[in-house]
Amino acid sequence: MLSDREASAHLGAGVRPGAPVDEVLALVDAVLREAGLPRTAVRSLATLDVRAAEPGVAGAAAALGVPVRGFAAGELAAVSVPNPSARPLTATGTASVAEAAALLAAGRGTGVGSGTDVVMGTGAGADVVVDGGTGTGTEADAGSGGPVASVARARVVLLVPKRKTRRVTCALAASVPVRSHEDAPGARLLPLPHGYIAGEPGSPPTIPTPHTTAAMDMHTHTDAHDLRHHGDAEVRDEKLIDLAVNVRTDTPPDWLRRRIADSLTGLAAYPDGRVARAAVAERHDLPPSRVLLTAGAAEAFVLLARALPARRPVVVHPQFTEPEAALRDTGHTVGRVLLREEDGFRLDPAAVPEDADLVVIGNPTNPTSVLHPAASIAALARPGRTLVVDEAFMDAVPGERESLAGRTDVPGLVVLRSLTKTWGLAGLRIGYVLAAPGTIADLERAQPLWPVSTPALVAAEACMSRAALAEAEHAAYRIGTERAHLLAGLAEFDEVRTVAGAEGPFVLVRIDGADAVRERLRSLGFAARRGDTFPGLDRNWLRLAVRDRATTNRFLQALDQALLMGG
Numbered sequence: 001m002l003s004d005r006e007a008s009a010h011l012g013a014g015v016r017p018g019a020p021v022d023e024v025l026a027l028v029d030a031v032l033r034e035a036g037l038p039r040t041a042v043r044s045l046a047t048l049d050v051r052a053a054e055p056g057v058a059g060a061a062a063a064l065g066v067p068v069r070g071f072a073a074g075e076l077a078a079v080s081v082p083n084p085s086a087r088p089l090t091a092t093g094t095a096s097v098a099e100a101a102a103l104l105a106a107g108r109g110t111g112v113g114s115g116t117d118v119v120m121g122t123g124a125g126a127d128v129v130v131d132g133g134t135g136t137g138t139e140a141d142a143g144s145g146g147p148v149a150s151v152a153r154a155r156v157v158l159l160v161p162k163r164k165t166r167r168v169t170c171a172l173a174a175s176v177p178v179r180s181h182e183d184a185p186g187a188r189l190l191p192l193p194h195g196y197i198a199g200e201p202g203s204p205p206t207i208p209t210p211h212t213t214a215a216m217d218m219h220t221h222t223d224a225h226d227l228r229h230h231g232d233a234e235v236r237d238e239k240l241i242d243l244a245v246n247v248r249t250d251t252p253p254d255w256l257r258r259r260i261a262d263s264l265t266g267l268a269a270y271p272d273g274r275v276a277r278a279a280v281a282e283r284h285d286l287p288p289s290r291v292l293l294t295a296g297a298a299e300a301f302v303l304l305a306r307a308l309p310a311r312r313p314v315v316v317h318p319q320f321t322e323p324e325a326a327l328r329d330t331g332h333t334v335g336r337v338l339l340r341e342e343d344g345f346r347l348d349p350a351a352v353p354e355d356a357d358l359v360v361i362g363n364p365t366n367p368t369s370v371l372h373p374a375a376s377i378a379a380l381a382r383p384g385r386t387l388v389v390d391e392a393f394m395d396a397v398p399g400e401r402e403s404l405a406g407r408t409d410v411p412g413l414v415v416l417r418s419l420t421k422t423w424g425l426a427g428l429r430i431g432y433v434l435a436a437p438g439t440i441a442d443l444e445r446a447q448p449l450w451p452v453s454t455p456a457l458v459a460a461e462a463c464m465s466r467a468a469l470a471e472a473e474h475a476a477y478r479i480g481t482e483r484a485h486l487l488a489g490l491a492e493f494d495e496v497r498t499v500a501g502a503e504g505p506f507v508l509v510r511i512d513g514a515d516a517v518r519e520r521l522r523s524l525g526f527a528a529r530r531g532d533t534f535p536g537l538d539r540n541w542l543r544l545a546v547r548d549r550a551t552t553n554r555f556l557q558a559l560d561q562a563l564l565m566g567g
Helices: 002-007 021-035 055-064 073-077 086-092 097-108 214-221 254-266 274-283 296-307 322-329 374-378 437-446 454-463 466-490 514-523 549-565
Strands: 009-015 042-048 068-071 117-122 126-131 137-141 154-164 168-177 241-243 291-294 313-317 335-338 358-362 386-390 413-418 431-435 496-498 506-511 526-530 541-545
Touching: 009 021, 009 055, 009 097, 009 154, 021 055, 021 154, 021 168, 021 514, 042 055, 042 097, 055 068, 068 073, 068 097, 073 086, 073 097, 097 154, 097 168, 154 549, 241 541, 241 549, 254 454, 274 291, 274 454, 291 296, 291 437, 296 322, 296 386, 296 413, 296 431, 296 437, 313 322, 322 358, 431 437, 454 466, 466 496, 466 506, 466 549, 506 514, 514 526, 514 541, 514 549, 526 549
Parallel strands: 009 042, 042 068, 117 154, 241 526, 313 335, 313 358, 358 386, 386 413
Antiparallel strands: 009 168, 117 126, 126 137, 154 168, 291 431, 413 431, 496 506, 506 541, 526 541
8 A cells, every 4th residue: 555655665776976966856756756656755765885975865865854874785785686787786796776775774664663573575485584673684484483473574565666867776665564464575685795687597586576557567477468458558548659559640631531520421321331342342453242341350350260160270479469369259279370589570381380270460460560471471371271361551561562462362361451550540440351252251141230330431432542542652651761760769779679671660679678668668758569468579578659750759768768767
């Protein structure tokens, strides 16, 4: 509870010599805002003892009205920190002065009285405790009925991990009472005087750090992927600059808005999709019997899962997760083919099992932005196999090269298209399926009556016009230019690795600790799409939508700050 935290919130700071009080206070205030706490919640400002007299530290403590607590390097080195760095470890013997000092101060400043022990973490059958009065460490056997049974216990948690400016790092910790039914992780004390860097031989495991936004990231500590998480969840409840959703900005265009608005006069009549269906068919040089209009591509995935028999469906990942979710919802056991980063997330047709009778792949693929050669995808076709190609972003590729839409020579081919991304119609829901007439008939039988609204049908017809297609082609070239600008900016960061050859209106980037970077970006006003919900990716990936140059420049500045804050 907040009241528990406010009772004993402690700041830890690492400062370089000469760091001014204004820089220290600015970072302190940012950390407190992230925790949702006022300055009055702070009980102490802790640091390395040789830095306690630094004017920046002393001045910040005076402004906060709290004492400075200086800890010896050996004491700080005994604290296992969740976000270690090599530089402070070399200089001071601790892998993060800010985190270690905050945790240690919180552990010894609980306000429950001298001589009372505070649990800093849990081990297998034992608790490591710190004496609140003397600071000496003891171990108590949880099953002995000895010291642990007789002490008041509190769990020390890191409310905000270390944040960083050029000369200052800062973290916030608090002690929370441990009730009899709780056994949550905190910071674990190591035997003096060892610091560590996570992942080195002999290093203890890094324990997930709870902080104020942890609820958004809880699944990252399990093996499950949240297949129902999509980019709109990143911006739904906050006013953030959106790089999480792949819908083109400044859409729909005015002419399309007018066409949709004019259609409202016909809402009393039931929708009639024949004209729109014929327009889509003409656009792809197909007969209408090979076209099915749907309420977005997402509905098409549900229809495929319900209508088509499949004994061994396989989804090629990383990819849009709705196809797998729809298949699982209808009782299918879904196989996964995971494309590898070291291969550039490029398709090897031989990786798909021969006995797969339903294969789903995206092109260009969301979230990798990889455009697979049409020949490689067509090579997946087999007699008795349905080959589903999600081309929701193909109209963002100049010339729609590598598209299979309109092909009738590939057995079992089903191509899905969406009009919501390029034309800004996510709220209207309109897409379509291209497939053999028998497959279209099977899918249509699984649809409810009048599945696509009249305004959506009007929009579909309008977006098939020659003028609209020319506008989409122009937008695709412009997206390519803006994507190149984004990639050039990202290349300036040593910490950022991008997936090469991006062709979609988004890019996929790898950053160590990207989940924490994403949270810092949110605090700076930017939303990025988390990557860990995509099978084949983990918490170190983010997807970034391509935006105009001015927005990209502002984002790159925010990313620079977010990376500095993480140390």
